[in-house]
Amino acid sequence: MSKVTAQLSVSADGFYAGPRHTDDGDGDWMASAESAGFFRVTRWVTDAMAWRERQGFAGGERDTNSDVVAEQFAAAGAYVMGRRMADGGEVPWGEEPPFRAPVFVVTHRPRQPLHRRGGTSFTYVTDGVASAVAQARAAAGGRNVAVAGGGSLVRQVLRAGLLDELELHVVPVVLGTGLRLFDADLDLGEKEAIELTPTRVIHTPQVTHIRYVVGGRAPLVLDDRGSGGGPTATR
Amino acid sequence: MSKVTAQLSVSADGFYAGPRHTDDGDGDWMASAESAGFFRVTRWVTDAMAWRERQGFAGGERDTNSDVVAEQFAAAGAYVMGRRMADGGEVPWGEEPPFRAPVFVVTHRPRQPLHRRGGTSFTYVTDGVASAVAQARAAAGGRNVAVAGGGSLVRQVLRAGLLDELELHVVPVVLGTGLRLFDADLDLGEKEAIELTPTRVIHTPQVTHIRYVVGGRAPLVLDDRGSGGGPTATR
Numbered sequence: 001m002s003k004v005t006a007q008l009s010v011s012a013d014g015f016y017a018g019p020r021h022t023d024d025g026d027g028d029w030m031a032s033a034e035s036a037g038f039f040r041v042t043r044w045v046t047d048a049m050a051w052r053e054r055q056g057f058a059g060g061e062r063d064t065n066s067d068v069v070a071e072q073f074a075a076a077g078a079y080v081m082g083r084r085m086a087d088g089g090e091v092p093w094g095e096e097p098p099f100r101a102p103v104f105v106v107t108h109r110p111r112q113p114l115h116r117r118g119g120t121s122f123t124y125v126t127d128g129v130a131s132a133v134a135q136a137r138a139a140a141g142g143r144n145v146a147v148a149g150g151g152s153l154v155r156q157v158l159r160a161g162l163l164d165e166l167e168l169h170v171v172p173v174v175l176g177t178g179l180r181l182f183d184a185d186l187d188l189g190e191k192e193a194i195e196l197t198p199t200r201v202i203h204t205p206q207v208t209h210i211r212y213v214v215g216g217r218a219p220l221v222l223d224d225r226g227s228g229g230g231p232t233a234t235r
Numbered sequence: 236m237s238k239v240t241a242q243l244s245v246s247a248d249g250f251y252a253g254p255r256h257t258d259d260g261d262g263d264w265m266a267s268a269e270s271a272g273f274f275r276v277t278r279w280v281t282d283a284m285a286w287r288e289r290q291g292f293a294g295g296e297r298d299t300n301s302d303v304v305a306e307q308f309a310a311a312g313a314y315v316m317g318r319r320m321a322d323g324g325e326v327p328w329g330e331e332p333p334f335r336a337p338v339f340v341v342t343h344r345p346r347q348p349l350h351r352r353g354g355t356s357f358t359y360v361t362d363g364v365a366s367a368v369a370q371a372r373a374a375a376g377g378r379n380v381a382v383a384g385g386g387s388l389v390r391q392v393l394r395a396g397l398l399d400e401l402e403l404h405v406v407p408v409v410l411g412t413g414l415r416l417f418d419a420d421l422d423l424g425e426k427e428a429i430e431l432t433p434t435r436v437i438h439t440p441q442v443t444h445i446r447y448v449v450g451g452r453a454p455l456v457l458d459d460r461g462s463g464g465g466p467t468a469t470r
Contacts, residue, residue, distance in 0.1 A: 012403065012431055012447065013417030014249040018455070019425060033425035036455035040428060158409075168247065170405075172431035172447055174393075175455075176423030182248030188411030190254060190268035193275060196247055196407035201438040208436055210443055212247065212407055220253070220271040 002140045004133060004162055006147035006154045007072055008181050009041040009169040009207070015178035016041060016151050029088060037178045041171045044206040045069060054098035064204050068169075076101055077143025078136035080129070082153035083107035086122060096120070099148075102139040104132040106153060129156045151181040158194070158214065159187050166196070167211040191220040237375045239368060239397055241382040241389045242307055243416050244276040244404040244442070250413035251276060251386050264323060272413045276406045279441040280304060289333035299439050303404075311336055312378025313371035315364070317388035318342035321357060331355070334383075337374040339367040341388060364391045386416040393429070393449065394422050401431070402446040426455045 010016050018037025021029050029035055045051050049060035050070035060066065078101050086105040089097070093116075097103075100119040107124050114122040125132040136145040147157050157163045168181075188194065196212035203209075245251050253272025256264050264270055280286050284295035285305035295301065313336050321340040324332070328351075332338075335354040342359050349357040360367040371380040382392050392398045403416075423429065431447035438444075 011428075012445075014415075033455075036426045037428075040455050166247075170445070172433045174417065174421065174423070174429040174431065176417070176421035176428070177419060177425070180249075182409065182411070184412060186409065186411035188409070190412070191271045193246075193272075193411070194409040196409065198407045198438070198440065198443065201436065201443055203433070203436040205433065208433065208443075208445055210247075210405070220268075220275050 002077065002137050002142060002145050003164040004137070004145045004147065004157065005075070005165040005167070006149075006157065006163055007167040007169065008149060008151065008154060009045065009171055010181050011037070011041050011171055011173050011175040011178075013174050013176065014180050014182060015175040016149070016181050018175065018178040020179055034179065037175050040173055040175070041169075044169065044171065044204075047206070051098070054100075056096070064202060065206060068202065068209055072146070072167075073098075073100075075144045076146035077140030079103040079146050079148045080132045080136050080153065080157070081105050081148040082150045083109070085148065085150050085153075093120075102136070103148070104136045104139075106132045106156075129153065130160060130162065133157065133162050151179055151183070154181060155183065155185060159185070161216070163214045165199075165211065166214055167209060170208045170210060171206070172208075188217065192217055193220050194218070237312065237372050237377060237380050238399040239372070239380045239382065239392065240310070240400040240402070241384075241392065241398055242402040242404065243384060243386065243389060244280065244406055245416050246272070246276050246406055246408050246410045246413075248409050248411065249415050249417060250410040251384070251416050253410065253413040255414055269414065272410050275408055275410070276404075279404065279406065279439075282441070286333070289335075291331070299437060300441060303437065303444055307381070308333075308335075310379045311381035312375030314338040314381050314383045315367045315371050315388065315392070316340050316383040317385045318344070320383065320385050320388075328355075337371070338383070339371045339374075341367045341391075364388065365395060365397065368392065368397050386414055386418070389416060390418065390420060394420070396451070398449045400434075400446065401449055402444060405443045405445060406441070407443075423452070427452055428455050429453070 008016050018033035021032035021034040044065045047061050048066035048069045049062045050066040052060035096117040097120040103122045105124050106129050110126050111124040195215040195218050198212050200211040243251050253268035256267035256269035279300045282296050283301035283304045284297045285301040287295035331352040332355040338357045340359050341364050346359040430450040430453050433447050435446040
């Protein structure tokens, strides 16, 4: 059965983009602080040959990071995507977007499906994230359903208990401000957490890839192992 | 010359403790949501034999994580600590705190130095974080100055450009809410970042240790590598 996966490039302080760009119709997202942060944390992707090939760009590095990109493309049989990301990508991705698979866009605005060259289609789902994931699963042909972002959508899928696997690509930079993958809307109780199990770590100078299997919600229980010990210097 | 280092255990979503406990004098920090989060992300420490030995506790794991703890204790010739952490630890650390080195506490409240058994002393520094770091450096005997936390103090040292090395101990859990190591007070410009260079990654099932050398502030420059490419599924 298909797994539902998400991958996001984040800074060491947890941002996947700079501060949110307010679109006032001038179309200058590319010049915004949001994009400056986004392009910094995704530099390892845009440098990768596997990504550049899909975008029709020459050059790029054929290295471990490129293998990680290629692996992600190969594993995904269908995508689920937020509306803002789909809108932002529509023009730059052009007539032949890099997905080469069905994409289900979670939105409040009904719209006819969009069919592109190379196997990419965009289907606009107006009845919620669970429905989008179910439709993607049906379309994935046994391969994975990849939650493509942005962060808000990843959080919705995580909060709904639908995410099987999360891979963080942790980039060695501190942005200080911007859009956080993990914001305050996970709806976890004060002494509740979501436990993860790391299953793979790949480290390169440009980025550390940490893959987690997502466990269920679990209470935070204080056992007696730390008894007598308050905060310590080794924390 | 001494390096100024900081180590903090953080959840996958960047929290080093649960939501801040408001001390109303009832002394129940240990029962708070703040401590529940703190003890979850420091569980790998309290399980480590190297930490338990310093605290006078029996048992513990003699493993890679314990080696990381032992290495940190050995590398630190002096500590800089926030006032809240020093206050919270004063009772539980007892007559023989685990530091065995001079500790410089950044505070607004003048207080006589406190001398404990085993080589630990607490000196209260009221003229700022740079002064505390300078005094710790003079006392460190060529070993490192370790910024012991909490997060607010680590950010102050980072913001002041005084931090040479940062090690994040990334614990596989999502807390959803709490005290963040990286909060919004780093004073970075919108298109400005602090670049890091990862120098060591050690991965265990309990925690991923990522050590960074801290570079300077740098502008976020959009180069042409990502040209034509908007947000992509591989981000």
